[in-house]
Amino acid sequence: MEGETEGARLKVAALADLHVGETDKHAFRDLFAEISRTADVMALAGDLTNLGTVQEAEVLAEDLHSCSIPVVAVLGNHDHECGCAEEVTRILRQVGVCVLEGSSTEIDGVAFVGVKGFAGGFGRFMLGSFGENAIKTFVSETLQESLRLENALRAVRPGRVVVLLHYAPIVDTVKGEPPEIYPFLGCSRLAETIERFPVSAIVHGHAHHGTFEGRTASGVPVYNVARMIEKPGGKPYHLIEI
Template sequence: MDKLSINIIATSDIHAPAGLSLLRKATSSVNFDADIMILAGDLIDRGKKEYYGEVLRILDSLGDIPKIAVFGNDEFDSIKEDLKKEFGGEIIFLDDGALTMVISGISVGIVGTKGSLERPTSWQRSNIPGISRIYEERISTIGKLISELKTDVRILVSHYAPTFRTLAGEDPSTWKFLGHRGYEEIIVKNKLSLVVHGHSHRGLRKAVIGSTPVYNVALPLWKELVCISISASPAGLNSFL
């Protein structure tokens, strides 16, 4: 492999405790030397924060790999601070935030978010005042964060789907409850190196927006951890499984 490359392991939607057995099986079959691990939300089911540490312990069997996570809808807002406090020393949480790092000589910028829905769920509409506005404003926030990255590689991580292109396989009537197409313009305009999301358990594994590969890494969809390599060359950046 080109020496200027980074290797990524990604997953989401473990929904612990339900998915712990599948996660153990998926982890045991990995033969991939990863530089970073991306966790695209819903590691636990319905706010069961007592299982978050168990998920991380299973993933730790892959080695001392930096972990970068976003929150899913099942990491309830009410437990976010508890998760940050308990696990912030071993995992980097990106909650509408960005980070930069250097891996194998490549500068890497990652923006992470829960994402947005075109149509908030009935519970969200009833319990979160202004949720539609929050989702729309989040798109602008993420676009600004991405535009400020001056790195060789730029990655967007979202829990909700930032496109409908990876939702084929889901009931089309539910797509607006699974993601938001407003991020597509950001992806194309900024020519992102990679987009990773979760949330869709029955969608497509991968799609392409412009020149950008978009991976839906939900564990129920793949039944395995997703291994992605990004390599830098004079011709540009290429991402492949």
């Protein structure tokens, strides 16, 4: 950002959708070690496990021992599949991961703010809270995630801020997926919340066949860092300098 010296810039390696399974022994150990040599912070944008089991979280935690830099993360929908999200979070925190759940942390002058986010659609195609209770409950989930994100953003000092999500905040980074499933890949309500605050960058995952880069209406860069997405440099992670 303007006014920051080059030496003060923080290198953030952002990655999502690891989908670690119980048999994936040391699948990411070498990658985490490489990231530790390349970046100052690793940011994991959800779907860290495949089914959200305790065993999968333990496999991931073992690989994270090879990471020697700070790690911040949010959970994704896969991490909630088995109803063990609290236990998954506990296991990751035991190995030093800062799991953000509507909260923030600051590393070398950069604030990291994170929520999982939720679905609901984009722009004028966003689902409205009208009709059956099931629809209202669905929309309420996104509203609650947006409120948690807003509260976390209010708590950080203005400056260099990175937002971690799992679900996409804009439609541009889900393009490449079938249009029929866009409403289930993210929601513009997340971007509307973020736009009210000075933010340096946004990272998310979830859209495995989406588009790497986009921007919010005010120009904040948004990166789809799902492991399957082709990124500059050919690595499964994207290196952002903040």
